[in-house]
Amino acid sequence: MTFGHAVVHWYQQMFPIFLPFIKTDLGLSEIQVGGLMTAKQGASGLLTLPSGFAADAFNTHKGLILGCALAMGGCAYLVASIAPTYFWILMFLVMLGAASALWHPSSVSTLSLQFADRRGTALALHGVGASVGDSVGPLCIGALLLMVGWKDLAQWHMIPALILALLMWKTVRQYSLAGPGGLTRRSYFAGVKGVFARPTIFMVMIASSFVGMARLSVTTFLPLYLAEEMGYGPFWLGFHWALLYAMGMFSQPLMGILSDRFSRKTVLLPCFAIMGFLYLLLPAPDGGFLLALIIGALGLFFYGTGNIATAAVLDVASEQVQGTTQSFMTLFQQVVTLPAPMLAGYIVSQFGYSTVFYYSSALLFSAATVWTFIQIPKRAEMSNGSGNL
Structure with missing residues (x-):
């Protein structure tokens, strides 16, 4: 599962490296x-609830879902190469x-x-796969782009995707993945109702949405900042980009481990505050080692905090609706964060690239503020995280 996650994120993170070339080839504006990022988020949001329901209702077919x-x-990259x-x-x-x-x-x-x-x-170890794909992928893609054009490279990625999809389907199909038995319409909707009845879940989602707005803004314009302002090839x-992950x-x-041993809040609150300060520092250096150090420090928290926030929500969700709960959390964030890249594009067009990092910093401090009011029990006080609270 972790290897598959690495592959998924390798493909997701190819796009930011291709973005400057796409922008130049098609003469795109900042808005x-x-x-483009809004379209990506919108598509993901529309499919997230159906995907969550499928994960809960068709447990024995997860290999097919993951392969697809x-x-x-x-x-997708084949389409991009001929667009x-x-x-x-x-x-x-x-x-x-x-x-x-x-x-x-x-x-x-x-x-x-x-x-x-x-x-x-x-979930953190699953996230390590994402970090591998997010960090190794851009580094390899950046090196390969010195030898081949981005369109050729995009086309080449079609073949391994199909091979790995087949392997994932056949491998996961061999195992009967453990899951809740006796899923009925009544138990399913009872679980969904339990999610809506907990204000803590919505507070976590709001804070995560602020973090997501900042992340989308940075992932959209940091590559352009590095290419156009810093002059990086x-x-x-x-x-x-690899340092970020x-x-x-x-x-x-x-x-x-710390969030399991103590609480989710113990980890997330200081992480968000630190990220807010790092975003403020990001446009300060004129390239070189200091810029790389700041981006690397951001990488300590940039992706992993999302997994801990997801764990906080799944802790109090019924085991009958774990997939749907994760999807609902994602959909909530998608809706809230959908306009963020276009708003960031307007900010950049009016005030320059540096201001988008100040905007992102304000969002992180807002997330930290929300978490000061969230009460998450210690892991030792919870009934194995199965939602029996």
């Missing part, structure tokens, strides 16, 4: 660039967003149910 997610990522207009690039982003929506509910719900008493650690662009390979397991 149009923001629209991998295959769709490869197909003649902005519309077809939008279609590429829609497919890429759909691939992410298919993968996460099935994989997260499986791990959440199998490791309920170590949910934070399990493909390799150094890939190197710095590489440190998560080391920090995520530690965050998961």
Whole structure:
């Protein structure tokens, strides 16, 4: 499961490295660039609830769902490589967003149910796969772009995607993944009702939405900032982008263990405050080692905090609706964060790239403020995280 997650994120993170080339080839404006990320988020949001329901209702078919997610990522880049207009690039982003929506509910719900008493650690280790794909992928793609064009490279990724999709389907199909038995319409909707009845869940989702707005803004415009303001070529662009994720390979397991041992709040509140300060510092250096150090420090928290927030929500959700709960959390964040890239694009067009990092900093401090009012029990006081609270 962790290897598949690495592959999914390898394909997701190819796009930021390709973005400067796409922008130049099609002559896109900053607002149009923001629209690309909005299309990706919108597609992911529309599919997230159906994917969550499928993860809960068709437990024995999760191999097929996960295989389709991998295959769709490869197909998306084939579309991108032959796209003649902005519309077809939008279609590429829609497919890429759909691939992410298919993968996460099935994989997260499986791990959440199998490791309920170590949910934070399990989801964190799953997140390590994402960190590998997010960090190694951009570095390799940046190096390959020194030798081949981005369109050729995008086409080449179709073949491994299909091969890996077949392997994932056949491998997962061999195992009867443990899950809740006797799922009925009544038990399903009772579980969903329990999610809506807990204000703590919505507070976690609101805070996570602030973090997501900042993350989307940074992932949209940091590559352009590095390419246009710092003058970095493909390799150094890939190197710095990899730094944003590489440190998560080391920090995520530690965050998961600490959140299981103490509480989710113990981990998330200081992480969000630190990220707010780092965003403020991001535009200060004129490149070089200091910029790389700040981006690497951001990488300690950039992705892993989302897994701990997800664990906090799944802790109090019924085991009958783990996939749906993860999907609902994702959908909530998608709706709230959908306009964020376009708003960031407007900010950049009016005030320059640096201001988007100040905007992101304000969002992180807002998330930290929300978490000061969230009460999450210590893991020792919870009934194995199965929602019996």
